[in-house]
Amino acid sequence: MRSTLLTLSIKRFHKEKDSSPWIETFQVETRKGMNLLEALLRIQDEQDGTLAFRYSCRGAVCGSCAMRVNGQDVLACRTHVEDLLGKPTLVGPLPLFPVTRDLIVDMSTFFNHYRKIEPFLHGKPISSQTEYSIKEGERKEIDPYIQCILCGICFGSCPAFEKDSQFLGPAMLAKAYRFLADPRDMRNDEILKAIDGQRGVWGCKTVFNCVKVCPKEVPPTHAIVKMRGKILKHRFVSLFAQILSLLRRSSL
Amino acid sequence: MELLSHDILIIGGGLAGLRAAIEAKKASWDVAILSKVHPLRSHSVAAQGGINAALGNAPAPIKDSWENHAFDTIKGSDYLADQDAVEVMCREGIEKVIEMEHWGTLFSRTEEGKIAQRPFGGAGFPRTCYAADRTGHNLLHVLYEQATGLQICVYEEWVALSLIVEDGRCAGVLALNFFQGKIIPIHAKVLLLATGGHGRIYLRSTNAVINTGSGCFLAYQAGVPLEDMEFVQFHPTSLYGTNILITEAARGEGGYLINAEGERFMERYAPHLMELGPRDIVARGIQTEIDEDRGFEGGYVHLDLRHLGREKILDRLPGTRQIAMDFAGVDPILEPIPIQPAQHYSMGGIPTNVDGETPLPRLYAAGECACVSVHGANRLGGNSLLETVVFGARAGKKAAQKAKAEKDGPDLTLFQERLRAFQSELEKILGRKGEEPCFQLRDEMKSLMTYQVGTFRKESDLRIAKGKIKELKKRLLNVGIKQKGLAFNYEFIQYWELGGMLHLAEVIVEGALARKESRGSHFRVDYPHRDDEHWLRHTLAFKTPEGVKLDYKEVTITSYPPKERTY
Numbered sequence: 088m089r090s091t092l093l094t095l096s097i098k099r100f101h102k103e104k105d106s107s108p109w110i111e112t113f114q115v116e117t118r119k120g121m122n123l124l125e126a127l128l129r130i131q132d133e134q135d136g137t138l139a140f141r142y143s144c145r146g147a148v149c150g151s152c153a154m155r156v157n158g159q160d161v162l163a164c165r166t167h168v169e170d171l172l173g174k175p176t177l178v179g180p181l182p183l184f185p186v187t188r189d190l191i192v193d194m195s196t197f198f199n200h201y202r203k204i205e206p207f208l209h210g211k212p213i214s215s216q217t218e219y220s221i222k223e224g225e226r227k228e229i230d231p232y233i234q235c236i237l238c239g240i241c242f243g244s245c246p247a248f249e250k251d252s253q254f255l256g257p258a259m260l261a262k263a264y265r266f267l268a269d270p271r272d273m274r275n276d277e278i279l280k281a282i283d284g285q286r287g288v289w290g291c292k293t294v295f296n297c298v299k300v301c302p303k304e305v306p307p308t309h310a311i312v313k314m315r316g317k318i319l320k321h322r323f324v325s326l327f328a329q330i331l332s333l334l335r336r337s338s339l
Numbered sequence: 340m341e342l343l344s345h346d347i348l349i350i351g352g353g354l355a356g357l358r359a360a361i362e363a364k365k366a367s368w369d370v371a372i373l374s375k376v377h378p379l380r381s382h383s384v385a386a387q388g389g390i391n392a393a394l395g396n397a398p399a400p401i402k403d404s405w406e407n408h409a410f411d412t413i414k415g416s417d418y419l420a421d422q423d424a425v426e427v428m429c430r431e432g433i434e435k436v437i438e439m440e441h442w443g444t445l446f447s448r449t450e451e452g453k454i455a456q457r458p459f460g461g462a463g464f465p466r467t468c469y470a471a472d473r474t475g476h477n478l479l480h481v482l483y484e485q486a487t488g489l490q491i492c493v494y495e496e497w498v499a500l501s502l503i504v505e506d507g508r509c510a511g512v513l514a515l516n517f518f519q520g521k522i523i524p525i526h527a528k529v530l531l532l533a534t535g536g537h538g539r540i541y542l543r544s545t546n547a548v549i550n551t552g553s554g555c556f557l558a559y560q561a562g563v564p565l566e567d568m569e570f571v572q573f574h575p576t577s578l579y580g581t582n583i584l585i586t587e588a589a590r591g592e593g594g595y596l597i598n599a600e601g602e603r604f605m606e607r608y609a610p611h612l613m614e615l616g617p618r619d620i621v622a623r624g625i626q627t628e629i630d631e632d633r634g635f636e637g638g639y640v641h642l643d644l645r646h647l648g649r650e651k652i653l654d655r656l657p658g659t660r661q662i663a664m665d666f667a668g669v670d671p672i673l674e675p676i677p678i679q680p681a682q683h684y685s686m687g688g689i690p691t692n693v694d695g696e697t698p699l700p701r702l703y704a705a706g707e708c709a710c711v712s713v714h715g716a717n718r719l720g721g722n723s724l725l726e727t728v729v730f731g732a733r734a735g736k737k738a739a740q741k742a743k744a745e746k747d748g749p750d751l752t753l754f755q756e757r758l759r760a761f762q763s764e765l766e767k768i769l770g771r772k773g774e775e776p777c778f779q780l781r782d783e784m785k786s787l788m789t790y791q792v793g794t795f796r797k798e799s800d801l802r803i804a805k806g807k808i809k810e811l812k813k814r815l816l817n818v819g820i821k822q823k824g825l826a827f828n829y830e831f832i833q834y835w836e837l838g839g840m841l842h843l844a845e846v847i848v849e850g851a852l853a854r855k856e857s858r859g860s861h862f863r864v865d866y867p868h869r870d871d872e873h874w875l876r877h878t879l880a881f882k883t884p885e886g887v888k889l890d891y892k893e894v895t896i897t898s899y900p901p902k903e904r905t906y
Contacts (some may be wrong), residue, residue, distance in 0.1 A: 120580045120581070120666075120667070122581075122666075128548070131829055132776075132777075132778035132833075133776070133778065136820075136821060136822060136828075136829050136830035136833075137822060137827065137829075138829075139827045139829070141376070141380070142548050142549075143376050143380040143381075143382070143547045143548060143549050144380070144382065144384060144385050144547040144548075145547065145548055145581070145583070146385055146547075146581075146583040146584070146662060146666070147661075147662070147665060148384050148385050148473075148476055148658075149376075149379070149380040149381075149382075149384050149385070149547065150379065150380065151376065151377075151380045165665050187518060188518075188827055194377075201487070202487060205488070206484050206487060207442070207443065207484035207485055207487060207488040208441075208442055208443030208481075208484070210441050210442070210443075213441065215434060215437065215438065215441070216434070216437070217437070218394075218437050218440050218441075218453060218454050219440065219441070220451070220452035220453065221445075221448055221452050222448070222452050223448045223450070223452075226445060226447065226448050229445060230445065230471070233445050233470075233473075233477060233480075234473070234476075236379075236384075236476070237379055237480075269443070269445075271441075271443070272443075
């Protein structure tokens, strides 16, 4: 019979205790259908109350438990332990963020980038009694980007963010597109201006890592490519207008 | 001593907390939110099926109205809801839902481009506005976005430990900065609790791991009674194994409940509404099938969506499909989902009026931790999200008015004294060398609550529960805490929260023991009928040195006299 003993080698870090991280191995008896978050909670309960990690919903909607497991960035609650049995599993914090303690990372850069895109609807004026009219097609265009739970996994696997921590990052660019494509939002140029540049859409390496790793199937790269198209179209239109006005002036 | 001060401090950053904060901030007050998790990790995010409002967008022979909504809610509550509060919720809910849409919530749409509405349990009209089956996620992100736009201050990953009460008024809170391990007093002219539910006192619960009822306990500890705590909602359909919620929308969209004999058994329990009966009745129906050996081995029945077809499932229930696949390895397009009832919601909580005011001056409450009471003995699906935005906004508005009237600043000596007293108490706890593991006690409490204080209750079980809780409270004193600092001290938090949960469990059991009738979610097999003559009243539980003391108060009836409840 296959062993039901899960071996987790967890990358730990307590800056008051030791300035460098260390690896500690734990073993947990598993049961059918168990996920990695449950295994970690069990370790915290029964073996080591100092093991630090974030958790909340345990149903893959709150975005708390993002971490790196055997080189893949995942939500612990959505990771089945059955797939991890048989060999030691290496569990570490989400990469590219400063580690606060053990599996907890400091996400302040992430949420600073979030604030930079002014992530709230700048609604067109409407009476408080009536709803906006949105066609189902318009809703479906935005819907995939609405699913983002801001877990940070896409940042952890993004080569552009790795190179420059000021790169807005996949989740935020997807969020910017969500407002750009929303027929209720009156912004257009403002959003495009905020994401134009090497720290915006042009910094993306279009390797689609974010699309592959997203636990909620959000496709940030698709949004980035669409926004690049809009910026180029914008530039082309204004260039064309400039030429037209020059021509008009010279013909006077 | 470091002392922080705000006009309005809100504990909890879920829907009710955020909505209250936005309202108070718009009235130009200094508002801060304190939450043990980042606001986006709050349990509101897990709400799925929708939010009720009588918009009348769905095709129906006659137009829906807020009065119809109020009637359905009151009947659903088994006539225990305060009808004036229900009327406020149903009337104001319409504009509050439209407001959420104006702020960016991406509701699903009708063909005409209006907010789509689906049928839900116990409702006479398709009244539940939805964003596929991720309505809570949509609403929470939108409110957090609004709060971000207003630059509302948030103390993320701080834990509220104890309310500071002076001269019969709430003056602030002692809070723990969990990462730094420092206890910091926070003065507030007005303090608002929006900490959500306490589902985690049950073994089988749809609630997030963080739902330990801390706000209810903070209030209870400070001398505020808790109202109607024996009314605990069991959701009919939680995923077998993990008890993650499978939305009522699955039945709203036409899903069937099937037992091991292949029967659509709801015919026996709600012959007219069938699967769309109210939650208390459907949950008891399922539990009866399981108890009478018509369930599947292990204790579950099937929720079958296959006849809805691939397209409808992908369009309306994509989150449900993802949950079933991720957590049970079942694709609902191809196979039925194994489900069983599980604790889901707490109708009871901190008593408030329609403006969020509690019996303790300067203390407000909103959302699941509060009891207005709009849900009475049984909440209808789609009404909890509505409650958070309607009463969150009302409480925020009233709190802002109250803050304006309060002129006095923090009394430094008071905060110093309370901090010192708390710290010396804490030193005793952290120095303890007990051998009892905390998780063991917690797990015993959870099993006890699920098996003895669940969908079906009886005197003998409740007496056992009462004795066991007393024993657990005693054993709690033998729990040792190895870590001495407070930074990242999960052992301490577990211990601290367990103490609170045991008190809440005790209140539930006492209320259930005393209430010798069956009403809504509270079903006593030894008293299977509703008894309006003796029990059409709210329970109030007070914390006294001798234990829980029960008192009662009248139910407010306006236009809907209690009637027999059939579906």
